[in-house]
Amino acid sequence: MTPQITLYITKSSPYGHYVEIALRETQANYSVYEVDLVDKPSWFTEKINPAGKVPAISYGGSPAPADNPSPSSFKLAESLVILDFITDIFPGSNLLPIDPVDRASTRFLLNLFSTTLRTACVGIAALRESPEAVLHAIDKLQVHMPAPESLGQFVTGDTFTLVDAVAAAYLLRFDRCLERDIGSFPEGEGVKVHHILRTSERFTRYRAYLSTLAERESVKASFPEEQVLAQLRDFWVGNRASA
CATH class of the missing domain: 3.40.30.10 (Glutaredoxin)
Structure with missing residues (x-):
């Protein structure tokens, strides 16, 4: 037990x-x-x-x-x-591979994703940075996201790992918050960036990966969207209002 x-x-x-x-x-x-x-x-x-x-x-x-x-x-x-x-x-x-080389490679990607996405999150949440920081972060990480024509659905292939768990937690928040213009950035900027992420050919790989993550049962079951967005709105938009 x-x-x-x-x-x-x-x-x-x-x-x-x-x-x-x-x-x-x-x-x-x-x-x-x-x-x-x-x-x-x-x-x-x-x-x-x-x-x-x-x-x-x-x-x-x-x-x-x-x-x-x-x-x-x-x-x-x-x-x-x-x-x-x-x-x-x-x-x-299987959240980390057994093979030492694959395990080290996955740990490297875990650090890359967590550092890059955390920096962008802090910027738009508290530092009143442009939401374009999210574009730059996703652009940097897209090379590691599965291509639509690839056989694997996740960063390291067919298996969902810690890298995907970290990516899901951040990317879902970015998508939903930008769509509703929730952030410390100037009013209206989030919606513009969300439109780019949702329509530009540049972010095709990101959109496919986000869709896969959003449908993962472990992700859906642990993400009460309206509760999360209400809490983030209070803090993130509050920072904008006090600017």
């Missing part, structure tokens, strides 16, 4: 989303606790993550409520570290 797993997240965050996607891909039995980062409970920093950041997990230990986890449970934070841990405790999940 698998030890208990509790995932602490806020649904608006792509970091927690890609961790949850990974857990769903393993078919793990886990529970989710949403942490209010605006009114963060004291027990979270005291018992889960002293840094107060999500995502975080507790693993193992005796059965206990999420807000009072067993002292014997293992606590872990930092999203990419948690992804590594998930692949270790579920080695048959």
Whole structure:
């Protein structure tokens, strides 16, 4: 029997989303606790993550409520570290290849996607940068996305890996937020960039990949779209209003 797993997240965050996607891909039995980062409970920093950041997990230990986890449970934070841990405790999940060379190559792509997409996300969410930052990020990564004529649906081929989990969490947010002009950028700029992404031949490969990710059950089941967009609108557009 698998030890208990509790995932602490806020649904608006792509970091927690890609961790949850990974857990769903393993078919793990886990529970989710949403942490209010605006009114963060004291027990979270005291018992889960002293840094107060999500995502975080507790693993193992005796059965206990999420807000009072067993002292014997293992606590872990930092999203990419948690992804590594998930692949270790579920080695048959195929989220990382077994072959050392393929595994290293996938880790390289994971770092590339997470760094590139995170930078673009921070820019449009908080730094009031042009949403064209998203265009540049996607353009940089498109060479690694499956071509429409290729046999594989995902970045490394036929198998969904951690790279695809990270890509899904960011790309879905970019697509939905730009479509609704949600961001710290000037009003109206998001819709323009969304139109380019949805119509330009330059982004054909991206559109095919996004469609594949959006239909993945682990992605759909962990993405309550309206809740996520409402939370992001409050923060991202709030930054625009205060400019």
